[in-house]
Amino acid sequence: MNAKTALCKALLDDEVLNVKNCFRTIGLTNCSREVSRMVEKPFNVIVSRTPRQGKSKYGSSVTWIDYKLNKTNYNQAGIAKMKEYILKNISK
Numbered sequence: 001m002n003a004k005t006a007l008c009k010a011l012l013d014d015e016v017l018n019v020k021n022c023f024r025t026i027g028l029t030n031c032s033r034e035v036s037r038m039v040e041k042p043f044n045v046i047v048s049r050t051p052r053q054g055k056s057k058y059g060s061s062v063t064w065i066d067y068k069l070n071k072t073n074y075n076q077a078g079i080a081k082m083k084e085y086i087l088k089n090i091s092k
Helices: 003-012 019-025 031-043 073-089
Strands: 047-055 061-069
Touching: 003 019, 003 031, 003 061, 003 073, 019 031, 019 061, 031 047, 031 061, 031 073
Parallel strands: none
Antiparallel strands: 047 061
C-alpha cells in the first residue's frame, strides 16, 4: 500500500489525523501539505481543519491542526473515487 492509499483509507475510516499520528501511522511528515495534495485536490473533497492547543510534557504551549474528512453531500462523488482508488491500490 502506498502513502496516498493509506491516507485515503484513514480518512474514510473516520480517523482524525494530525502531524504526530500521521507520521506514526502513515509515514508522512507534513500532514497539512499531503492532505491537500493527495486527497483534497485529486478527489475534489473538503477535509475539515480544527485548530488545537495544549501543553507539551515540559509545560510549553503547543498548537496543531486535526484533519477529518467531511461526509457531506458535496464530498460524496469524491468519496466514491477515493474508495475506487483504495481498491485498485490496496494490494500494491
